Amino acid sequence: MSATPTLLFLEGALRMKETRNLPVTVPTTLQELEELVARYPNLPAEAIVKQDLLRLGMAFDAASLGGASFKEKDYFIFTFDHVPLGEQDEQIRFRIPEEIRLRGGHFELAPTVVSVRVNPGSPYRVKATERGPAVFLGDVELGEVEFPPVPAFYAHRTSAGKSPGEIAPVIEWGYLIYLTVFRNCQYFGKEEECAFCDINHNYRQQKAQGRPYTGVKSLEEILEVLAWIDQEDTTAQVYTITGGSVVKDLRGKKETDFYFDYARGIEEKFPGRWMGKIVTQAWEPDELVRFRDAGIRIYHPNYEVWDERLFDLLCPGKARFVGRETWMRRIVQAAEIFGPSCVIPNFVGGVELSKPYGFSTIDEAIRSTREGLDFFMSHGVVPRFTTWCPEPFTTLTTIAPQEHPPLEYFCELLSVWKATFEKYSLPVPPGYGEPGPGRAVFSVSAFMDVVGYEGRASQRD
């Protein structure tokens, strides 16, 4: 089914009434953070704090936003917020930064880049201090905070009057140009949409707030912005082409043709200027060959969740239209085309614990996910993960009361990801910048923060 504006409106109106299953935020205490940092000497403290900031989101005092200008959150594909846009305080709505970079504080953190997820109920609050903004947990400062600079090319306007951040926003502290060329998904409604995904609900909320939010971006307007980035920017190194699934056709093109035109158009105009990635469904090898030949280097056919039963329940569209077995086969075959380390399928960390279908214990969740990591990494493929954010209006938050996965789960997940990665002696995933604490810019999970970390002496040794 194609998500027409009328359908989006009707479904949105229904779901607006069904959003009260959002998790109650159970605050982390400083003691819990200290205990986990002591219990996991294999993980940098930066990674543990980062995962908790992603897990529980952040609250902002309006005064903390009042200093120098900074790059605001562009809502590049999902909301990644814990509360609806319409319910956010007007003083902060659309005024918060894309990311923060915190350093110092109680754990003497190296600079740590974290994506911002708005949660007024979060125990983590960004406040104004005499030295500038800082993140606090209760009365304890966890670090001074920088907000990302506004890229110079954001000063332009396209010939249609659009902001560059609307067409080709950058994230990861400017490292990644994020091209969501189709801002809806034709997997539509509870029977098809991935149960954790708010791409269609984000689109609807942006429109309801009166934001310009282009549903299908034209190649021409993307090239217009990329020309400014090419001339004026030295920070961006990578671009991602992505968007929702196309079930039948879009603008008269089947899914692979629709996305291919962007890859070809960008690489013809700017051959090899940035490293090209695509984040799409899992496609057959003959389709992938032409993307590689056009210049795409990295392929992300996201499998979302490893467990077979959960894949079918949480990804009903992918299960019905492609099927899990086919999806996994295509991931492995893609490694022959792009090279194993250039196939980086994502999974949604923590969604294995969601209600009502998920595992009931951390051990079960980790056992399942470890099996998937071992399967892929034994083939040289390196899955990465993002951090599940129970956004309003998603299927999961409308069908059952949710809880945030415990921070201990994310410590276990990082540990098993790191151990499996090291067991197979895999290379640093390309297209993510420098790894390790103090250097990683990937902002929606801490997987790059743990790469190469040699650990510290356990406080219990």
Ligand code: SF4
């Ligand atoms: S395929 Fe699933 S995760 Fe991807 S955009 Fe569609 S609903 Fe979201």
